[in-house]
Amino acid sequence: MSIIKVRDLERRYARRDVHALRGVSFDVEAGQRFGIVGESGSGKSTLVRLLAALDKPTAGTVSFQGKRIDDLPERKLGFLRSELQIVFQDPMGSLDPRMRVRDIVSEPLGHREPDRVAELLAAVGLPADAAQRYPHQFSGGQRQRISIARALAPSPSVLIADEPVSALDVSVRGQILDLLASLVDQFALTLIFVSHDLGVVRHVCDRVAVMRRGEIVELGDVSQVYDAPQHEYTRELLAAAPNLRAELARLSGGDDD
Numbered sequence: 001m002s003i004i005k006v007r008d009l010e011r012r013y014a015r016r017d018v019h020a021l022r023g024v025s026f027d028v029e030a031g032q033r034f035g036i037v038g039e040s041g042s043g044k045s046t047l048v049r050l051l052a053a054l055d056k057p058t059a060g061t062v063s064f065q066g067k068r069i070d071d072l073p074e075r076k077l078g079f080l081r082s083e084l085q086i087v088f089q090d091p092m093g094s095l096d097p098r099m100r101v102r103d104i105v106s107e108p109l110g111h112r113e114p115d116r117v118a119e120l121l122a123a124v125g126l127p128a129d130a131a132q133r134y135p136h137q138f139s140g141g142q143r144q145r146i147s148i149a150r151a152l153a154p155s156p157s158v159l160i161a162d163e164p165v166s167a168l169d170v171s172v173r174g175q176i177l178d179l180l181a182s183l184v185d186q187f188a189l190t191l192i193f194v195s196h197d198l199g200v201v202r203h204v205c206d207r208v209a210v211m212r213r214g215e216i217v218e219l220g221d222v223s224q225v226y227d228a229p230q231h232e233y234t235r236e237l238l239a240a241a242p243n244l245r246a247e248l249a250r251l252s253g254g255d256d257d
């Protein structure tokens with residue numbers, strides 16, 4: 001079953017005369033790990049905001065679990081706000097520095113639930129006493145673990161990760177990616193994983209959309225797109241990717257964060 005259905009999506013930013021998305025259509029099946037890959041400015045985060053109904057398209061539709069969400073007012077988006085969660089690139093920018101971890105993690109629940117917080121911190125590999133501390137008391141990798149715990153708090157069915165390791169030290173990227181992959185399994189999540197890094201997408205996803213200048217130029221199973229790319233741009237991206245094998249070896253290793 002398609003959990004997300006996108007049809008003919010357009011997003012223009014009139015003031016800057018930017019056509020950030022054009023004619024974007026695809027389905028994400030429940031349980032899929034769907035990668036969105038493309039260079040900077042290709043429209044990936046714009047698309048993420050529309051999938052999460054944080055922004056409205058200029059044309060086209062987005063459906064979630066068979067129900068259109070692109071035309072709903074915020075007061076009718078409550079179900080989506082728990083069913084779909086996002087982990088952003090920069091955990092420092094997305095965590096309120098004045099809040100303790102227990103409050104950050106329970107914020108999406110709307111109330112404090114110490115047992116749930118403890119369970120979530122354990123699930124992301126943080127010590128129980130992390131709950132009392134503040135974001136600045138953690139390393140970058142640990143802060144991203146906090147973001148992931150918060151995203152999981154309302155038991156979403158879909159997790160969107162928009163460049164979740166790009167801001168992190170190379171040495172901890174592999175650990176965070178492995179954590180995401182194991183949580184996706186453990187909680188039977190649908191994952192939408194955004195990256196400009198082809199190696200990472202191949203490592204994590206089973207299906208991939210290649211974006212260029214606001215359009216999807218190629219869409220298919222990861223093995224098919226990587227082994228037999230159909231579009232010239234995909235071939236260019238693959239050729240430009242620095243030694244994919246070495247990259248993957250590096251990502252699956254890594255030191256402690």
Ligand SMILES: Nc1ncnc2c1ncn2[C@@H]1O[C@H](COP(=O)(O)OP(=O)(O)OP(=O)(O)O)[C@@H](O)[C@H]1O
Nearest residue numbers: 013016018020039040041042043044045046047196
């Ligand atoms: N709020 C906005 N107002 C005007 N233009 C915007 C806005 N947000 C994004 N854009 C423009 O839309 C295009 C797509 O941007 P977007 O952030 O979606 O790309 P991206 O693929 O996520 O890039 P990156 O890899 O750098 O995160 C860019 O040209 C960008 O400058």
Ligand SMILES: [Mg+2]
Nearest residue numbers: 044045046162
């Ligand atoms: Mg982006």
